Amino acid sequence: MRDVWTDDLGCFRDTIAAENEIWVAVDGETIVAFPALDGSVLNSLYVEAPAQGRGLGTLLMSKMQARSPAGFTLFTHQRNENARAFYEHRGLRAVAVGVSAPPENEPDVKYAWEPEPR
Numbered sequence: 661m662r663d664v665w666t667d668d669l670g671c672f673r674d675t676i677a678a679e680n681e682i683w684v685a686v687d688g689e690t691i692v693a694f695p696a697l698d699g700s701v702l703n704s705l706y707v708e709a710p711a712q713g714r715g716l717g718t719l720l721m722s723k724m725q726a727r728s729p730a731g732f733t734l735f736t737h738q739r740n741e742n743a744r745a746f747y748e749h750r751g752l753r754a755v756a757v758g759v760s761a762p763p764e765n766e767p768d769v770k771y772a773w774e775p776e777p778r
Contacts, residue, residue, distance in 0.1 A: 685716050695720045702734040731774040738767040
């Protein structure tokens with residue numbers, strides 16, 4: 661049987677943390693949320709389900725906007741209506757649709773955030 665916790669930690673350490681700028685939100689000693697930014701691409705914005713609705717996603721999205729003053733893009737699955745509503749409510753706009761690469765092969769949406777013109 662696959663050890664999900666070990667695989668998740670290894671993926672986080674070896675891929676997400678190694679290839680992206682990350683910030684973490686913690687509750688005690690537990691990471692409950694993080695964004696992963698690679699240049700102008702937000703590769704991940706993760707908030708554990710029990711921590712959702714507490715403003716962590718909004719706080720981290722604000723951090724990404726401040727960290728990327730020229731803008732950034734991200735992808736999410738088309739069927740992830742909660743994520744899509746979250747991004748759209750925070751000023752991101754859908755700029756393309758497609759299909760994610762294997763192994764997912766899921767219909768996805770590319771979003772972009774651009775700062776307001778001055």
